[in-house]
Amino acid sequence: MRDVAELAERVAAGERRALARAITLVESRRADHRAAAEALLTALPVPEAVLRVGLSGTPGVGKSTFVESLGLMLTEAGERVAVLAVDPSSARSGGSILGDKTRMERLSRAPGAFIRPSPAVGRLGGVARRTREAAALCAAAGYGTVLIETVGVGQSEVEVGWMVDVFLLLLAPAGGDELQGVKRGIMEIADLVLVNKADGPLAPQAQRTCADYAGALRLLRKRPDDPEGFPKALTVSALEARGLAEAWDEVRRLVAWRRAKGWLASRRAEQARHWFREEVRQAIEDRLAGDDAHADRLTALEAAVAAGELPAARAAAQAVAPLFGD
């Protein structure tokens, strides 16, 4: 564990290569790596001051351009920004959101920026743990802003909602009848809806879309951790870097309010409890998967149930009893 202590020190000192190595460690499935990763995370508490921001948007809304423009704005102002990507589909496609080398080229060269693509392996639960732990390491390495990007399809944005302080939904200008395309689950976790491409010929359409969403947001149930006027819809142009400063001011204002009212601390504590429960569920499943006697019992009982010889509930009781010493 001397290695872990040294790695922790170097991560805490903000060394990029140490951070990259630490993230590789939390991404590994090897048992010894996992033990080292947990020791590392225990040694590196997440600083309270970090701002964790989730960003979701379907392909084509301009997410990369937005992240690059926002990241450059922040790093040029002297801040340190980490960008993590969650792409559950990459497990199948073999690629990853940030795999394309041409993406965020300028931001990746900025000294205050750290960009990490999602590894192209694993089930969603695994992705959630790795992303959450990578975000914690980035925060411990002194990245004051950690941006977690999702593709906005499937379940990933809800999982990301459980690991950030603020959630941004990026949209493209669209007709009113396309409003339904945004899943209700995403609308409910969005703190700020940003209509991108408010530039050139699409500008008027972006304004209309923004007004449509502003109206839709007013129809949603008010959450206790929303200050007056939130959730809010704004237009931005990632391409021309317009509206970004205003949007970011809103993010800061929202987080400052939640921090002052105690909502930030209670939200983070609730998120930690959520992940703990998920980890317990997963740990039990993993343990049972490795129990040969249990696996043999399951196989035999499953066959009896499939053959109609035993009702499922009785067979399950018989399968589980030996686990608890009955």
Place this chain on the structure above:
Amino acid sequence: MRDVAELAERVAAGERRALARAITLVESRRADHRAAAEALLTALPVPEAVLRVGLSGTPGVGKSTFVESLGLMLTEAGERVAVLAVDPSSARSGGSILGDKTRMERLSRAPGAFIRPSPAVGRLGGVARRTREAAALCAAAGYGTVLIETVGVGQSEVEVGWMVDVFLLLLAPAGGDELQGVKRGIMEIADLVLVNKADGPLAPQAQRTCADYAGALRLLRKRPDDPEGFPKALTVSALEARGLAEAWDEVRRLVAWRRAKGWLASRRAEQARHWFREEVRQAIEDRLAGDDAHADRLTALEAAVAAGELPAARAAAQAVAPLFGD
């Protein structure tokens, strides 16, 4: 257990009151009732010849009228039909689908019919087990057709899909743009789409809706257990009892084909395995919920995680280790 043996005998003899008592037993949460229910189910195997039919449709499509008309048609032909209702929302509303006394009044007086409303308690998992076990008891009591009705909102129809041989989706005549209203998950388990209210002024609209769905069904991926021409869309009028005989012929034809090809047996075996796995998961959760030492450990570790003192994964490993004697 002498009571159980006697009850099993009376259920097998087709006594309605015994069947009602047996279903009350599987619905109970008392430990001794559960043990008796499992003994009862073990003593009463499900006859292979039973036909288990799922029926889903949103409120207003005429589900009750359809079930009543279909049930009367079958019972008048000398068949015995059981109707079970699944209504997960009833836990909140305090009501139940069949709670309304005026519903299916004629069918409820038919000698060959057995109607059982969903009890207004419990979580969805519990509803699934109760419904599945009640259906098994109805089959054992000699009801050759067991109809399981759901309201078609939420997750319940997918659960019902896991406990029936054939799934019917009942729809009302609608405009083409309302096609999207049917959840993709339901379309994927439907074997027969029935457009109801094909009577009076709505008849032409029902025909158009039926054609729309026939087209949509052709776009869906062909399943291996579908004979040529299935899934299929038909029009019916539950009110005028028209189209029901034709629809039921299609159900019989489909099931006969699946039985002959071995799909019926393999589907039932797969369903049994599915429920066994669900029951194992639930049994483990129930056991752990009753383990005071485990509960105390969870509380302490959860507090440490919420306070940021321990990462979730490490805390989970500590929580789970004692369960496995580490």
